[in-house]
Amino acid sequence: MKRLFRVLFAAASSRAVPPVVIGLFFLFYIGIAFFTDETLITLMAFTRKSMILAALLALIPLNRALRLVGETVRFRKMRRAMSGKTKEGVSEMFDEVVELSASAAHADMENRFAAAGYKMVRSGNVIAAWRGISNFPVRLLFLSGTFCLFTGILVTTTSRNAYRQMVVEGEPLKAPDGSNGLVERITLANANGPILKKTLTMEVTPTGSTSGKRRFGIYPPSRFGGAFVYPRYLGLALHLRFTAPDMPAGYETHNSLNVYPPGKEENVVIPGSPYRIVFSIPEPENGIERYISYMSGVVTLRFKLLKEKEVLFAETVSGGGSFVRDGFRLEIPDVRRLVVTDFIEDNGVLFIWWAAIFFCAAGVLWVPIRLLFPRRGILFRFDQDGTTVYSFAEGGARKHAGVFHEMLDMIDVKER
Amino acid sequence: MVAMKLFPHVLSWCLILLILLRGFSGRRLIVVSVGTAGFVLGVAGAVFLYNSFPGNLLFGIIKSVLGVSFALLWGVSVAAVYRCTARNETLLRGERFNKTSLPAGVVAAVAGMVAGAESVCKLLGGNDTTVATVLLVVAAGVMALVVRTVEKWLTASFTVSPSGMLSSVVALLLFSASSILRLDLFSPLSMKVMKGVHDFVHQSMESILIPDHLFVKPIVWKYIGFLFGKEVGFWGGIVIWFTPVLLIALAVGSRRLPSVAHIRLGAQRRTLLAGALRNQRLLLVLPLFSLVIFAAAAYQSSFPSVEYWDPKPLPVTASQSGEILIPKKGEIDLEDGKLHKYLFKQGGREARFFVLRNQEGQLTVDLDACAICKPDGYGQAEGSVICYYCKTLIPLETVGKPGGCNPVPVAFTVKGDSVVIDGMTLINSWGATVQATTRVKEGGK
Numbered sequence: 001m002k003r004l005f006r007v008l009f010a011a012a013s014s015r016a017v018p019p020v021v022i023g024l025f026f027l028f029y030i031g032i033a034f035f036t037d038e039t040l041i042t043l044m045a046f047t048r049k050s051m052i053l054a055a056l057l058a059l060i061p062l063n064r065a066l067r068l069v070g071e072t073v074r075f076r077k078m079r080r081a082m083s084g085k086t087k088e089g090v091s092e093m094f095d096e097v098v099e100l101s102a103s104a105a106h107a108d109m110e111n112r113f114a115a116a117g118y119k120m121v122r123s124g125n126v127i128a129a130w131r132g133i134s135n136f137p138v139r140l141l142f143l144s145g146t147f148c149l150f151t152g153i154l155v156t157t158t159s160r161n162a163y164r165q166m167v168v169e170g171e172p173l174k175a176p177d178g179s180n181g182l183v184e185r186i187t188l189a190n191a192n193g194p195i196l197k198k199t200l201t202m203e204v205t206p207t208g209s210t211s212g213k214r215r216f217g218i219y220p221p222s223r224f225g226g227a228f229v230y231p232r233y234l235g236l237a238l239h240l241r242f243t244a245p246d247m248p249a250g251y252e253t254h255n256s257l258n259v260y261p262p263g264k265e266e267n268v269v270i271p272g273s274p275y276r277i278v279f280s281i282p283e284p285e286n287g288i289e290r291y292i293s294y295m296s297g298v299v300t301l302r303f304k305l306l307k308e309k310e311v312l313f314a315e316t317v318s319g320g321g322s323f324v325r326d327g328f329r330l331e332i333p334d335v336r337r338l339v340v341t342d343f344i345e346d347n348g349v350l351f352i353w354w355a356a357i358f359f360c361a362a363g364v365l366w367v368p369i370r371l372l373f374p375r376r377g378i379l380f381r382f383d384q385d386g387t388t389v390y391s392f393a394e395g396g397a398r399k400h401a402g403v404f405h406e407m408l409d410m411i412d413v414k415e416r
Numbered sequence: 417m418v419a420m421k422l423f424p425h426v427l428s429w430c431l432i433l434l435i436l437l438r439g440f441s442g443r444r445l446i447v448v449s450v451g452t453a454g455f456v457l458g459v460a461g462a463v464f465l466y467n468s469f470p471g472n473l474l475f476g477i478i479k480s481v482l483g484v485s486f487a488l489l490w491g492v493s494v495a496a497v498y499r500c501t502a503r504n505e506t507l508l509r510g511e512r513f514n515k516t517s518l519p520a521g522v523v524a525a526v527a528g529m530v531a532g533a534e535s536v537c538k539l540l541g542g543n544d545t546t547v548a549t550v551l552l553v554v555a556a557g558v559m560a561l562v563v564r565t566v567e568k569w570l571t572a573s574f575t576v577s578p579s580g581m582l583s584s585v586v587a588l589l590l591f592s593a594s595s596i597l598r599l600d601l602f603s604p605l606s607m608k609v610m611k612g613v614h615d616f617v618h619q620s621m622e623s624i625l626i627p628d629h630l631f632v633k634p635i636v637w638k639y640i641g642f643l644f645g646k647e648v649g650f651w652g653g654i655v656i657w658f659t660p661v662l663l664i665a666l667a668v669g670s671r672r673l674p675s676v677a678h679i680r681l682g683a684q685r686r687t688l689l690a691g692a693l694r695n696q697r698l699l700l701v702l703p704l705f706s707l708v709i710f711a712a713a714a715y716q717s718s719f720p721s722v723e724y725w726d727p728k729p730l731p732v733t734a735s736q737s738g739e740i741l742i743p744k745k746g747e748i749d750l751e752d753g754k755l756h757k758y759l760f761k762q763g764g765r766e767a768r769f770f771v772l773r774n775q776e777g778q779l780t781v782d783l784d785a786c787a788i789c790k791p792d793g794y795g796q797a798e799g800s801v802i803c804y805y806c807k808t809l810i811p812l813e814t815v816g817k818p819g820g821c822n823p824v825p826v827a828f829t830v831k832g833d834s835v836v837i838d839g840m841t842l843i844n845s846w847g848a849t850v851q852a853t854t855r856v857k858e859g860g861k
Contacts, residue, residue: 023494040615040619195632197633348623391677
């Protein structure tokens, strides 16, 4: 049983697992590309539906987790070996192992090591010398990053749910899990950040909560009722009344218009009639903020009234105002700001954000350590019948080999 | 002329044989005989397939084999890097197998067949190809004997790693294919990469809930928009194209030197290490050679020597009823099998389109644009039209059918001796296509 466990652990934690799994997914991708242009979306849909593909993808985070454990154990073992506390399985952790018949250290070793920049420590029958910084913390960060990244991809691919809602100022808001709230205010403002040019804030008072108002911005998105609030597009919620000479009873409706950016057109069809109204926001004059109407709440809509394909007239109407001509009347009693918002139920997002943080930290640490201070070490174990010398280098192997050979030669000369 | 056409292909074949002879140095006879037989079989098979199944079958098969060999090269290169970074480098079972006759025969046969099929593809479709085909086979046989003699003169210290051998054979096969439009892999690869990167970036942004361009600074969006451009396809293609061979070079270059710590004589240690380093440098020759050949293939693919038929669009106007009438015969013969381009302008808007008689003898009217790429237009080459934007080849028999990078078909009728197209439909179709592709290519998420 123990042997089986070891074999399974070795297979699951093998360095070959990620490239093999990624290679297989790449082959699926190529195969799908022969049949559809929407290759990535199709592959994601297959992975969501297929337990086998999901399990295959799950091998990568599992592998990373096992390697985290394995490398931590190996690091601790290496520390114990360097302090002379263990000699079990030590040789597997080093690049080179040499056995000499001499069984005593050279008196000048410490000076020679110091000259080469190595620190030397004696403990019992062991001398350990090293220089540089171990890349173990970087490995931990890197493995944690890949673990989080692939866990995030797995969770996102297999369990993401998205619900689109119109968040309208002054209207109730309902989250996918049933949480309720009232949208108090929507604010769009210019920003001076390095990435965002605008900020959008949706102030919501949750129903039955004592924690007060909640503010949902753009990035990073906050959660409401367990789902991320992801604002997508801006629009207007319109209360509209229309009468025409041939339909004196008129028509009244509440409509949401996806009319931003200015110039974008949206239709309102008057049911049971040949009429159609095409709304848009006029492009502001040069130098004036394009979204000024949304920011200020003072909205003037351009509209075209069509009877079948014929344009009857094109005019403008203000929010709260009306337009009358030739027996036609278009009234806009109320206009409110609206944000087309996706509510995303997806815990994978958090893993992907953490992955980004881990990768950044690993990259920042790895470059100077690998270039300037790679860890190199030599371990001498003196026994009655000879000396065993171990060496490893995480970088700068050529220079380290010079020091290693010099030390071996010193002990060997002493022996002669 | 035929000799000039075939020269790069025969040269590639000779170099492939030379490398295989050095790679399987204990199996020279097998490599030469099976390789040459494979070449002849490849030529015969290609001619048979082309004559029996006109169309794309032959080219599809060769392209698939090339694609699989390139994927195999990727796998080998990743394995090579993983192996060279492992603490304990052991000889894999496959490497022992490498020394036997079977792999030598199989590799030589496959390489020979593909090289032969590629070479004869250069001749297919021309007039009286029989003599040229026979000459090609004879030349390949003679060159095999010459190469066998030349290989013996090479220094014995010039050894070849299995991965280096594979990289150079695949590179030479791809180089040979790159001069034939219907076999080229690099341009379609770039196109696929462009689409793949677009999808990947879009999905990643959706996954981590990145805000839409409305909220993001234009300069930031410009950088993001770069990922949706044609250049990404090219540079992404370059990365995929060169990475395997670079990985193999890296694997060879970073192999662990032999342990010499047990030797107590410094001079002996240095001699051993110097020998190992010299051997390592010689092993690098083939990966670096492959790098040059891959570069040549990419260059040949990006700047093909083929001249496309690309007439200047002729202006046309609509009648009072809004119809465009183009006579089938006249100054221009619409049924001559060539692509004829026209430009229609109306009320400040314009549309570019072409009329072509396909291989089944049917006329087709299409926009000089597709639904995916920017409207850079099409040119006509042997048996196909090419999208100038993404360099995708569209077989003539599929022109007139919608989808992918095919030119967008336009409805038309034939009245008497004229092709009749509705001007408004044409303008609207062009407007919708160009608007859609511009949005996609210029950073629309």
